[in-house]
Amino acid sequence: MELSVVESDGVDERTRAELRELWDSAFDDFGDDDADHAYGGVHVLARDGGRLLAHASAVPRRIRFGDGPWREIGYVEAVAVVPERQGEGLGRQVMRALQVEIAARWPVAMLSTGSHGFYEGLGWERWDGRSFTQTPEGAVADGEEDGLMILRVEPRAVPDLAVEATCEDRPGDAW
Numbered sequence: 237m238e239l240s241v242v243e244s245d246g247v248d249e250r251t252r253a254e255l256r257e258l259w260d261s262a263f264d265d266f267g268d269d270d271a272d273h274a275y276g277g278v279h280v281l282a283r284d285g286g287r288l289l290a291h292a293s294a295v296p297r298r299i300r301f302g303d304g305p306w307r308e309i310g311y312v313e314a315v316a317v318v319p320e321r322q323g324e325g326l327g328r329q330v331m332r333a334l335q336v337e338i339a340a341r342w343p344v345a346m347l348s349t350g351s352h353g354f355y356e357g358l359g360w361e362r363w364d365g366r367s368f369t370q371t372p373e374g375a376v377a378d379g380e381e382d383g384l385m386i387l388r389v390e391p392r393a394v395p396d397l398a399v400e401a402t403c404e405d406r407p408g409d410a411w
C-alpha cells in the first residue's frame with residue numbers, strides 16, 4: 237500500500253474519475269457538489285498495485301468562532317475507503333497523513349461527520365456550540381452542530397468549543 241500527497245492542481249483527469257468512483261461506492265448519496273468540495277487543497281491517496289483504495293482531503297475555508305474575526309482553517313472532505321477494504325486501518329492511515337499536512341498549514345481543522353468515533357480516535361473533538369451559515373441576510377442557525385468536529389493543532393487557537401461556529405455558504409451542504 238502506497239500513500240501519496242498531492243495538491244488539487246496536480247490531480248489528473250484519470251485520478252479524478254477514480255476518486256468519483258471511490259466516493260460513489262463508499263457513500264450512499266454523494267453528489268457533484270460533494271465532489272467539488274473535495275478540491276482546492278491537499279489530498280492523501282492510498283493505492284495498492286495502482287488501485288485507488290482510500291482518500292482524504294483538506295481545503296481552506298473561512299470560519300468564524302464566536303464573535304471573533306473570520307479565520308482560515310482546514311476543512312476535511314470526502315474521507316472514504318473502498319467498501320471491501322474498510323475496517324483494516326486504511327482510513328486511519330490516510331487521516332494520519334492528512335493531519336501532518338493540516339498541521340503544516342492551519343492551526344485548526346474542522347469536518348462534519350456521522351462517524352464521530354473514527355475521528356475521536358485520531359484526536360478530533362466534538363464541537364460543543366451551535367452552528368450557523370453566513371448568508372446575504374446574515375448568520376442563520378443551521379442545526380448542523382451535531383456532526384461538527386474540530387482538530388486543534390494549536391489548542392489556544394480555539395480555546396472554547398462551546399461558542400458559535402459560522403461557515404460561509406456554498407452550493408450543496410454548507411458544512
Ligand SMILES: CC(C)(COP(=O)(O)OP(=O)(O)OC[C@H]1O[C@@H](n2cnc3c(N)ncnc32)[C@H](O)[C@@H]1OP(=O)(O)O)[C@@H](O)C(=O)NCCC(=O)NCCS
Nearest residue numbers: 262315316317322323324325326327328348349351353354
Ligand atoms: C469511515 C471510514 C473512512 C473509516 O475508514 P476504515 O478504514 O474503515 O477505518 P479504520 O479501519 O481505519 O478504523 C480506525 C478506527 O475507527 C473505528 N471506526 C471505523 N469506522 C467507524 C465509524 N463509521 N464510526 C465509528 N468508528 C469507526 C474503527 O473501529 C477503528 O477503531 P479501533 O482503533 O478502536 O479499532 C470508512 O469506513 C468509510 O469510507 N466509510 C464510508 C464513508 C464514510 O462514512 N466516510 C466518512 C464520512 S465523514
